[in-house]
Amino acid sequence: MxxxxxxxxxxxxxxxxxxxxxxxxxxxxxxxxxxxxxxxxxxxxxxxxxxxxxxxxxxxxxxxxxxSAVTKQGIFLGDPFHIDRVWGPDERGRLRARLEISDQVWTPEQLEARPASLRDVEVVFSTWGMPHLLPAQLEALPSLKAVFYAAGSVRAFAEPLWERGITVFSAWTANGVPVAEFTLAHTLLALKQAWTHVRTLREARSPKAWAHLPMPGVYGATVGILSLGVIGQHVAGLLRPFDLRLRACDPFFDPAKARALGVELCSLEALFQECDVVTIHTPWLKETEGLVTGALIRSMKPGATLINTSRGAVVAEQEMIAVLRERPDLTAVLDVTHPEPPAEGSPLYTLPNVLLSPHIAGSCGMEVRRMAAWMAGEFENWLDGRPLHYAVTREMAARMA
Known part of the structure; x- marks a missing residue:
């Protein structure tokens, strides 16, 4: 140099x-x-x-x-497998254009073993597998100012960082994009009763089953969104071009903003009773655990579909299973469960009206690079003093999934 x-x-x-x-x-x-x-x-x-x-x-x-004449230093920290998968060549190139950073992925143990190498590091980049750093490990990073986390929830590791005044950024909104897209796809399929038709044909193995079952269709249907957080709002935006009615239950959401989204706010009971599809986007908090009860699911319209891409614990799972046994006309699309995966022998594996997937709604495949790209962009904003969009505070994290 x-x-x-x-x-x-x-x-x-x-x-x-x-x-x-x-x-x-x-x-x-x-x-x-x-x-x-x-x-x-x-x-x-x-x-x-x-x-x-x-x-x-x-x-x-x-x-x-x-x-540059004054160059900041950064490191990758966490699980090498996930770092290499999420932070691709393009995203790393953007970082290298603005600071000194190598491809080495540091572990917490290495922080303690080589503290002299890290005294000037101001920025950490990570993703899934970001460790909860102990005081001795944080002492090895005395200049650390910001952590850019190319994934969603930061609750597992952020507290000791906040205590030291370190800013934590998260790609939680980027990770929500494929969740909303997954929800859109299943909503449209549900309004056509696609999975019920497939199941009926497979079980009958006869041309006699080649018939249209009762279905709402897309035109004029009613779709309900439980919670209008970032993902719920994105779902509303994706569904808005279709000729259907959007309803949502979120007691904390501004009614004026809901109208601007094309969404009509309603009660939790009305959401389940009046919608052809209900999609859950509620964060898992102490207050929301078991929020979706068996009684709510039982009140759903004939042929309705429940979609859950949020967290399994917000649904009273055993009550849901009982209702799905009683109501074979209902369909549950479950990308999340509690526990996850379901215990061996769980009826969720065998109920014919349950479509179970292994938590794939979030970023998968090349979608994970979006999270790194958004964090690279936020790092550039931070470095250049431009407005920031993805900083997560302790108060925000308490309300996030």
């Missing part, structure tokens, strides 16, 4: 520089063009006829890392 203090930019190549150039290239960027840096103390000096070539490499630097 530049050592003279007068340089405008410094470029360092990883390994041998391209085209046989020197390992370390330090240049000034005066208005008139490029010239060797006289203060760099480098052992090499390039012939003048090579400077146009060098300029092209600087402007199009494959494999090169740029460091």
């Amino acid at each position: 530049c050592r003279g203090g007068k340089q405008d930019a410094c470029w360092a190549a990883s390994g041998n520089a391209q085209a046989g150039l020197c390992r370390g290239i330090c240049v000034r960027l005066p208005q008139g063009g490029l010239s060797p840096c006289p203060d760099a103390g480098l052992s090499c000096r390039l012939p003048l006829n090579l400077w146009p070539r060098l300029r092209n490499q600087i402007e199009n630097p494959p494999g090169l890392i740029r460091f």
Whole structure:
């Protein structure tokens, strides 16, 4: 890196520089063009006829890392498997353009073993598997100012960070995008009674079953959303283009904002009694545990569908199972359960009117890169002093799923 203090930019190549150039290239960027840096103390000096070539490499630097005059330092911390899966080459490239960071994934034990290497680290990037750091591990990061968590809930690890005044950012809204898309898909299928038709044909194995069962269809149907948090609002936005009626139960949501979303607020009882599909987006809190009772499910319309992509504990599961046995016309689409996965021998595995999936509504496959991309963007906002969107406070976390 530049050592003279007068340089405008410094470029360092990883390994041998391209085209046989020197390992370390330090240049000034005066208005008139490029010239060797006289203060760099480098052992090499390039012939003048090579400077146009060098300029092209600087402007199009494959494999090169740029460091500003004052460069922040960051690390990846957590589970290497998840870090490598979530933080892809594009997202890492955005980070490297703005700070010093290697591909090494640090573990809590390494923090304690090598504290001298980390005293200038100001930023941590992580995802699923972010550890709950102990005091001794946090002591190894005395300069830490922010943690950018490319996943959802931060409740498992954030408390000691908040206590030290460290800002915690989360990609919980990015992780909610595929949940809303999953909900949209199942809502449209439910309004066509798709799963009931599939089950009927499979069980009958006869052309006599080739008939349309009673179904609401999409046009004019009523869809209910339980809780208008970020995901619930996104679901409402995705459903708005369709010719159907949207209702929601959320006692804390501003009625004016609900109207702007095209949503009619109603009671919990009315939501279950009057909607063809009810989709649950309530966070799992002490106050919401067992909120969806068997009585509410039993009150649903003939042929109605219950979708749960939130948390299994917000549903009184044994009561739900009893109702689903009584009401084979109802369908439950369950991406979450409590416990998760269901215990061996649970009726949820075998009930014909239960569609059970292994918590796949959230970010999967390449969708996980969205979370890293949003955190990379928030890091850039933080670094440049622009408005921030995804900081999570202790008070916010208490209300989040």
